[in-house]
Amino acid sequence: MFIKKGLLAATILSVSCSTALFAHEHHQDEMCGETKLHGYMMDIKNELRAMSSDIKSGDNSAAAERIDSLIASLEQSRNETPYQLKAEKLKGEALATQQKEYVRIIDGTIDVFKNLEQALLSGDSAGIKKWLGEMGSQRQQGHGAFKANC
Template sequence: MKKTLLTAAIMSMAFSSTVFAHGVCDTTLHGYMENIKDEMRAMSSDVKAGDSESAVGHVEALISYFEKSRSEAPHKFSHDNLQGAELKAQTAEYQKVVDDTITILKELEGALKAGDSAKVRDLFGAIGEQRNLGHRSFKDC
């Protein structure tokens, strides 16, 4: 009986839509976003620990990943079968979100170098807003 339950659970997980959806979304952009998530966590830890120099290194890596991400198309564009003017408009909006995030990260880099903790805190909030905007608009996985 227990073997049957275990087998059923494994089969259920193997064929669940979330497992399939995640596989479909395993794109270059998804890889960059995973790297961005890791760098953000490391940067946040460094800021909390007072290690601004190390945090600046993470900011530089984040900028690099966002610059690479700019030329990628979110999976949602192909999933929603965007074409023509709609694809062009959504691509421009996506690139604007990425560009605005890069601008905020560059400001954060300056604030970290200057030791301006109040500005760092404000910029962390701005980065969170950008993340929410990007995920609401372009994430479907």
């Protein structure tokens, strides 16, 4: 089974190198400094890079093993508040609504990773490509809604 490894690797690398998946916080001021959410997003970025290497080398089972760590970081991220929501100084119902949307995107990404894991374990090249594309879409949603420039 030959996957177009160059294209697949480029897709993974572009997703993993584009400032992590969601509300990745920058380091320019104290609100944007080192936070738990930033740490989780950096963990995700590092795991995605490693997963990319695994897939490039044809080791789908090793790539699939990384998904547990990715999901754990996403689950921990659920309880954090993205910088964008802090910067907008949202309170009450507005904050609750945006926080629910943030969690919805996190949960959607977890589902994508679970599907990617199944595709990796079954050697489903088309599925791997599909779920990597979905991963990129989730990243765009998260960044579009919750990433702020500090």
